Structure formats: C-alpha cells, structure tokens
Amino acid sequence: MKSQYDLIAIGAGSAGLGVSIAMKRLGFEVLLIDRYDQRIGGDCLNDGCVPSKALIHVSRMMHNARRTQPFGWTAEGATDLAAVMQYVRERQDIIRAHENAAYLREAEKLDVALGTASFVGKQEIEVRPTNGGPPERTSARNIILCTGSKPRQLDVEGIDRVNVYTNENIFTLKQLPQRLLVIGAGPIGIEMAQAFQRFGSQVTVVGSEARILDKELPEVSDLLQKRLAEEGIEFKLKSRVNAFRDAHIAEVESAEGRVELVQFDVVLVAIGRTFNYDDLNLAAAGIDLDDQGRLKLNDYLQTTNTHVFAAGDAAAGAPAGQRLFSHAAELHVSTLISNLITPGRVLDKKLTYDYFSWVTFTDPEVATFGLLDDELKKRSIGYERLEYDFAHDDRAIIEDYEYARMILFTEPKGINPFGTKILGGTIIAPNAGELVQELILAIQHKLTAGDFFNKIYPYPTASRVNKSVWVDHISDNLPGIVKKAVKWLY
Known part of the structure; x- marks a missing residue:
C-alpha cells in the first residue's frame, strides 16, 4: 500500500469494483479496500443478484417441468434444496474467479487492501488489516465510499x-x-x-x-x-x-x-435496508449524515467533504432519490468518473434517474423504466397513457402468456402521431426485462413512434410488441385530414 493515491474506493461491491477498475484503466493510481477477500463482489455476488437469480432459474425449471403434464410428460419428486444451493454456489464461484483480491492485483494491477478503513483526516485513512497486522495510513486526492447497505432487522417480541x-x-x-x-x-x-x-x-x-x-x-x-x-x-x-x-x-x-x-x-x-458507517469515523473527515442516517450528498454524489463521494447503496441520501440496485451503482460510477476527469475539477454532471430502469425477476417479470405518471404529474409534464394487451400478440398466444400487459407514458399526441416519444412505462410479462431494453434506448435517444413503426421485426419475436403498441396508437389517432390527403395522393 502506497502513502498516496489518486483515488481510494472503500468497499469492493459493484460500485467499488466499477470505479476502481475504470480509474485504474484510465491510468490513475487506485487503492481498493474491503474487509474480507470473500466479500469482494459485495451484496450482488454474495447475497443478492447472483444467488437469487440462480435460485429463481432452478425454481422456474421445476415449475415449467410440472406444466408439461397435460402433454404426457410427468415430473415428480421432492426438491433437494442442498443440491439447489450447491448449484447457486457453483454459479457464484464462476463469477468470483475474477472478483477476488489476487485476480484484481494480477489482471487489473490494482492495489487491494483487506481490512477495516477509517478516516483520520479529510483525505487520509487508516486501514486495520483483517489478518491482524499493524494498521497502515494512506491518503488520496479523492475517496469514494462504496460501503453498501445491510438488511433491516425485525424487532418484535419473541x-x-x-x-x-x-x-x-x-x-x-x-x-x-x-x-x-x-x-x-x-x-x-x-x-x-x-x-x-x-x-x-x-x-x-x-x-x-x-x-x-x-x-x-x-x-x-x-x-x-x-x-x-x-x-x-x-x-x-x-x-x-x-x-x-x-x-x-x-x-x-x-x-x-x-x-x-x-x-x-x-x-x-x-x-x-439500513446503513452503518460507525467504523468509518466520518467525523474525522467532516462528513455529515442526514436525519435518516444516510450520507448527506449533493447532486454530484459529493459528501460534505468535497474530496469524498459516495456510490452504490451508500449513495441512498442523494437528492435524486434512493435506488438500491447493482446497476444504480453503475450509473453512479459513470457520473462520478465523468465529473472526476473533467478539466479544472468542474462538477457538471448531476445524478439523474430519468432514464433509470429496474426489473423484478418474478414469473412474469416486471420491468419499469423512465418517468411514470406520478413523477410526470409532479413535474407538470403533459402525457398520455397507452396500454397494450398481449392477448392480441401472436407470440404471447403461442407461449400462453396472453395475460401480459404493457403500459407506456408518452408525449401528448399532436398532429403527427408518428412523432410521439416515450417518457416511461412498465411491462409485466415473461422476459419483460429483455423486452424493455429497446424502449429504454428509445427514451435515451429520443426515438419516435415512427422509428418503431418503420422497423421490421422477425415474426414471431416477442419484442414485436414494441411495434404493435404504436401500430394501434397511430391507427387510432391518424387525423382525418391526413387520411384524405393520402387518398387524394393515391
């Protein structure tokens, strides 16, 4: 561990890994700190996204096997949960092969310290090694707190x-x-x-x-x-x-x-979820918490110490709001890096969740993105609500999910319905998290209804619904004068 770094990231979850690897690849001297080697990867790898989705994958296979009975196949037997959890651990281990201290030191040339970090000054920290060795001190121009969150405990009698x-x-x-x-x-x-x-x-x-x-x-x-x-x-x-x-x-x-x-x-x-910053000795660095015990941050993820920032779950106190997702950490990291490498240390990129999305991986999945009606009303933004019933979609009929729905919030229709843009929405359907990606891209790049209308989708792909909703909308809202003009031209 050196005495001085360009950047220190405390916490090696999604945010810490993201910001430290990116900054190292850009040529900066970076130190990444976590308490234990086996906790590198954070909640996502160890307790969240990866194990839960592996578990859901197995449960879905079992459920689908039982559904084959009407067609002559019979699946019986009790679940061997130990075998299921073994599969979960195997999937984690595959990912952990490139999320551990030895790999990061060798492949990414990162300095990685295993221990408990605490501030001893505004830009200086002390690391008490997990293996019990003597504490070491180091400093950095900027420090990123990526310390995650913990499950909130239930406090009831008995x-x-x-x-x-x-x-x-x-x-x-x-x-x-x-x-x-x-x-x-x-x-x-x-x-x-x-x-x-x-x-x-x-x-x-x-x-x-x-x-x-x-x-x-x-x-x-x-x-x-x-x-x-x-x-x-x-x-x-x-x-x-x-x-x-x-x-x-x-x-x-x-x-x-x-x-x-x-x-x-x-x-x-x-x-x-809840947050615990006791070990960090924030007072020594002049870092304040808000009334909910979260880091007090500005729009640039900066704490009350101008050299200390936050990312991931630790950034829950940001004015833009709380988004406790692994991919929120990815958004935080991109925002931070953009600001940190701006010439003259000018912070000009604010955190915004206007294009943010999330997926609940139930069956059917629920995928939500952009601005929904409550936020649109709050901002006094005019909008229209479009709904598409998957009962009219051939792929949904083929695969038996006609119950699925798409709800979009769009700009108000004008004279030209082909020019309508999406503001946000939700899909509840099998694989909704995949179906929604095209719509998220449409918001970010301001694609119009006409862009979807003119795209030819292979039949019968599930994502054709992203065009079908616009076909119905445009057909229902084409002004009479346009129809007359088209007929005259014909």
Whole structure:
C-alpha cells in the first residue's frame, strides 16, 4: 500500500469494483479496500443478484417441468434444496474467479487492501488489516465510499425464539422448509416467495402496504399478485407481525385490528435496508449524515467533504432519490468518473434517474423504466397513457402468456402521431426485462413512434410488441385530414 493515491474506493461491491477498475484503466493510481477477500463482489455476488437469480432459474425449471403434464410428460419428486444451493454456489464461484483480491492485483494491477478503513483526516485513512497486522495510513486526492447497505432487522417480541433469515443467509439453507413465512412484500420478499413456493414450500407473505411491489403501478402489482396466488402463495397485506408466540407461530395483525396466527418453520425478513458507517469515523473527515442516517450528498454524489463521494447503496441520501440496485451503482460510477476527469475539477454532471430502469425477476417479470405518471404529474409534464394487451400478440398466444400487459407514458399526441416519444412505462410479462431494453434506448435517444413503426421485426419475436403498441396508437389517432390527403395522393 502506497502513502498516496489518486483515488481510494472503500468497499469492493459493484460500485467499488466499477470505479476502481475504470480509474485504474484510465491510468490513475487506485487503492481498493474491503474487509474480507470473500466479500469482494459485495451484496450482488454474495447475497443478492447472483444467488437469487440462480435460485429463481432452478425454481422456474421445476415449475415449467410440472406444466408439461397435460402433454404426457410427468415430473415428480421432492426438491433437494442442498443440491439447489450447491448449484447457486457453483454459479457464484464462476463469477468470483475474477472478483477476488489476487485476480484484481494480477489482471487489473490494482492495489487491494483487506481490512477495516477509517478516516483520520479529510483525505487520509487508516486501514486495520483483517489478518491482524499493524494498521497502515494512506491518503488520496479523492475517496469514494462504496460501503453498501445491510438488511433491516425485525424487532418484535419473541423473535429470539425463531429461525430467522435475511438475504444474507437464506442461501445457506440445506433443507426445504415445509412452511415459509416471508415478512416484506417488496422485490426481495416476492422473488424468494415464488421460488420457494415452486420448490414445494407453503409460503405466506405478510406486508405492511396495501399491495405487493408498492413502487409499481397498482394494476401491475394486482396482476402479479393474482398470478402468484394462483401458484398457492397466501398474502396478508396491510398487516404486521406483532409477536412470535413460539418458534413456529406468528401473531399477525391486520390494519383493521384482526389478529390471526400463522404457522411456519422458517422466517425470511425482507423489510428494507439500513446503513452503518460507525467504523468509518466520518467525523474525522467532516462528513455529515442526514436525519435518516444516510450520507448527506449533493447532486454530484459529493459528501460534505468535497474530496469524498459516495456510490452504490451508500449513495441512498442523494437528492435524486434512493435506488438500491447493482446497476444504480453503475450509473453512479459513470457520473462520478465523468465529473472526476473533467478539466479544472468542474462538477457538471448531476445524478439523474430519468432514464433509470429496474426489473423484478418474478414469473412474469416486471420491468419499469423512465418517468411514470406520478413523477410526470409532479413535474407538470403533459402525457398520455397507452396500454397494450398481449392477448392480441401472436407470440404471447403461442407461449400462453396472453395475460401480459404493457403500459407506456408518452408525449401528448399532436398532429403527427408518428412523432410521439416515450417518457416511461412498465411491462409485466415473461422476459419483460429483455423486452424493455429497446424502449429504454428509445427514451435515451429520443426515438419516435415512427422509428418503431418503420422497423421490421422477425415474426414471431416477442419484442414485436414494441411495434404493435404504436401500430394501434397511430391507427387510432391518424387525423382525418391526413387520411384524405393520402387518398387524394393515391
């Protein structure tokens, strides 16, 4: 470890890896710090995106195998959860092969320190090695805090009696619970609820909100909940767990005050994320927290210390809002690098989520992007709402997902409907996360309805819906004078 660096990244998750590797490749001297080698890759590799999607992949294969029974194929047997988790670990290990200290030092020529970092000055830190060696001090022109977040803990009476899991340890389960109680109806809770229901658990979801995935459009949440209920998941919404009477009984109270007892074997708590900066000694660097315990940031992800920035989950306190996704870290990194390498240290690129998207990897998937109606109203931006029912799509008919829907928010129609641009929207459908990519690109590059209308899609690709919605819209909104003119020209 050198005494001086151009940049130090504290935390080797998606944000830390992204900013340190990029800056090193640009020719800067960079130090990356994390407590443990096995935690490099952060929540995404170890406890989040990678293991959860591997788990969902296996559960989807099992579910689809059972659906073949009407065609003469029969799939039977109990889920070997230990084998499932072994598959999950194998997938993680493949990715971990290029997300570890030795690889980063050799392949990327990065300086990597394994230990606990804390500030001893505005641009100086001390690293206490994990292996117990003597602490070392170093400094940098700029320091990026990429320290992530942790699962919020549930604090109710009797929880010490219960076998409680979060996303950090649910992937260590070796036996399938007969009854799984999921507390929290956000993306993590709902994704895991469906996966374990498909493995063979009886899953009950308790959520405090009136609907699941309350950040999504109400009709999208309702459609997904209906699909999940058809698979056997039980929902108790607008409810909370008051107490655990013993190791297998939860007392659940509804908003109306009705109390019922829910039996379970294992509890998964997915009620949000929290932040802990105690080890960093932020006061020594003049870094303040907001009233929610998050880093106080400006529009450029800069803390109250002008040489210290944040990225990833650690940037939840940014004025643009909170987006706790691995790809949000990617956006933060690109924003930071753009500003850090601007001549004269001029910060001119503000963080914006106007083009941001996210996917909930249930079946069907929910993919949301851009600006939705609430934000458009808040900004007094005029818009129209377009809906497309997949019951009219040949690919959906062929593969039995006619229930799917697309909802788009567009500019108000003018005289020329071909010139309409997209502002945001949502798709709920199998592989919605893939279908939506073309629409995200359309927003970023201001493509119009005419650009989709004139594109020829191979038949019957699923992404043809991105054209079909515009065919219907233009057909319904072509002014009469245009039709008369076309006929006259003919």
